[in-house]
Each structure stands twice: as C-alpha cells, then as structure tokens.
Amino acid sequence: MGKNKLARFAENKILPNVVQPTREEALNGFELKGNWRKDFFKNENPIVLELGCGKGEYSVGLAKAFPEKNFIGIDIKGARFWFGAKEAVDNNMHNVAFLRSQIELVDCFFAENEVDEIWITFPDPQIKYRRTKHRLTHPDFLNRYKKFLKPGGIIHLKTDSEFLHGYTLGYLQGAGYEIISAHHDIYSALEYDPGTPHLRDIRTYYEELFSAKGKTITYIKFRIN
Template identity: 65%
Template sequence: MGSKNKLKRFRENETFTNVIQPSREELLQEDFKWKGKWKEFFNNDAPIVLELGCGKGEYSVGLAQRYPEKNFIGIDIKGARFWRGAKTAIEEDLNNVCFIRMQIELLAYAFAENEVSEIWITFPDPQIKYKRTKHRMTNADFLENYKKVLHSEGIVHLKTDSEFMHGYTLGLLHGAGHEVLYAHHDIYSNHEAPEEVVGIQTFYEKQYLEKQKRITYIKFKIN
C-alpha cells in the first residue's frame, strides 16, 4: 500500500465514529474513557466480543452481520488495515461493531475485569522461530492478559492455517490445565463444524482454501 493511500485512510479513520484511537499514554495512565463502559458506547447490554489482530476487519464485520445480538470490537495496531472493515460497517449501517487502534499487550488498560465475553484470534502470525515465542498470541503471558478482561465463563477462539500454531496452542493449553472445548486440525472437513467458524471467511482464508491448505480451529476457556 502506498504512503498516500495510508495517509488517506488514517485521515478517514479520524472521521469514523466506529474507530477509536487512544494514545499509549492515555491507556497507561488509566485515562481511557471507555474502559468498563463499553455497554455505554454501544448503548446496550449485549455481550462484548473482541477480535485481536483483526487485520482488515473482515471477520469482525462478518460476525457483526451474523450476530446482531452481540457487540464486536476489532483490535489492531495498523489502522490503515482495518479502515476497510470500519468503512464497510458504516456503509452497511452496522452499529454493533467498532475498531480500536492499539497494541494487544495493553488489552487490560482498555477493558475492565469480566467485561469481555469472547475473544477471537484469527490467522495470527505463528512466530515459528523460538526467539519469537514471546510474540505468539497464545503464549502464557497473552493468555494471562486475556483472562484479566474475560468473563469467568469467557471463551477464546483460535482459527489458523498454521499447523505449528495449532499444535503449540493445544500443547500449552493441555499443559497448563486450561479447558479445551473443541479442537479440529481441518475444520472444513468436519460437517459438524460451528457455523461461526466455517460461515465466515477472510480474503486470505479463501486463498488458503483454494490452495487446499488446512484451516485449524480451537475453542477454549482459560482457567
């Protein structure tokens, strides 16, 4: 993407009512106005669902279209990417989805305890090299951060094309005593797969499937 396009998208994001861009200082100083008040933002009591590393926002928008009884928040540090999802949501008058530009590591500064019902992690970078372990979005530190904001019965979904990420996460979950509710190494081969998993596909996911690449899925609770 050219720098001119990025700048244009950044400017448009500033005008979108469904895009929130807190500064790092604002979050760390506990000055973020919506922490603990997301039901006020959406003006309803519906469950709050996050998509972490939402990219273009396709999955967040797809979930919002499919489940109007829930509120969805896509989170990514790259605002020029989720610009597309935010713009689509506005064009389709979807009031149950918004986007935050922030680092996922700061999640607990943007959401209060028990404020989140579900977390989706869709096609994260598997960070295969050992020295990149700390950046894997299902490592022990990340899971602890998720637990801080999740409801006691909260659910985490991991959907990935990486067999490494799937195996790593399953091993970590079992080893730490977390509760694996559902796991499959080739979700599209399972005719009983959850609708929210196979009913929504991102642009890159469709490309993976065309290349006959397996898509894996895990649904779990953090104990």
C-alpha cells in the same frame, strides 16, 4: 506512504466506530475501560473481541451474524481495518467497532469481566524460538486475557498454522484448561462445533489466500477461567 493509506488514516479519524488512543492514554486510565457498553455501544449486550483483525472481515461478519452482541476488532494497522470500519458505517451497523492498538496493551482497554468472548484469527505464528512470547496464545497473553474475560468466557483460535495449533493445544492440555473442541481441518471435517455455524461461512482475506494455496484451516475453542 501511499496516498490511499494516508486517505484511510485521515478517514479513520472521523469514522464514528474507530477508536485510536495514544499509548499514554492506554497506560494512564483509558476512558472507555469498563464503560464500552454504556458509553460506546449504548447497550448491555455481550462484548466480543477479535485480536489482530486485519481488514475487519471477521468482526463485521460476526456483527452481521449476531446483532445481539457487540464486536470490537483490534489491530495496530489502521489502514487495514479501515475496510471493515467503512463497510460497517456504510451499512449502518452499530454493534461493531475498531480499536487501533498493539495487542500487547489489550488489558489496558477493558475492565475485569467486561469481555465475554475472544476470537484470534490467523495471527502470526511467531515460529522462531526468540519470538515465543509474541504468540497470541502464549501464557503471558492468556494471563492478560484473564484480566478482562468473564468467568467461563470462550476463546477461539482459527489459524492455518499447524505449528501454532499444536503449540496451543499442547499448552492448554498441560495447563489443565478446558478444550471445548479442536479440529485440524474445519473444511474436511464432517462435523464441527454446532455452536459456531459461521466458522466456515466467514472467511478473512488471509484465509482465502491460505485456502487457495492448499493450506488446511485449524480451529480450537477453549476456556482459561
């Protein structure tokens, strides 16, 4: 393991906006579950999650755009989200946090109706059939989100994968869930959801890579409860 990674892991332990529970803590009554607003953010503002946040660009970008909301980026790779956590601390931002965990455990960290909104940004599309259940819009994951997403809460999927876009649209339509908006190419569309002006303004590291390769960026905004 490189020295830079080790240094980031070490700094994550002392950054005030990084939470790193063990698997045992997650499974046996995580102390912040149901208490994120009161005990961590010290306010009653809405909570928005970014699942698979990578370097944290989207979580930090959203936190800058919406100071009246609380944002939590979740990823198992702490050396990556260190970049976002460090930027937030350096800029004295108190409405963004980072949680190091596998997404499979996400429902262990949040209580019923605790989360207002979810962003899924450029996840692995898990194209192989045997990996179907690992797609972050698979019914198993959507059912996990239902446990803590408030009624009417919104989920956003932003991806370069036409496969994942089509798979998700097909499942949502078949299940009868509400699709608020869907776009196959947000950068060529003349119009897109006016409620998300940051959709094209905030770009992740991976989005920049995909766009440079000529890949289109797709988007779905939907509700599951």
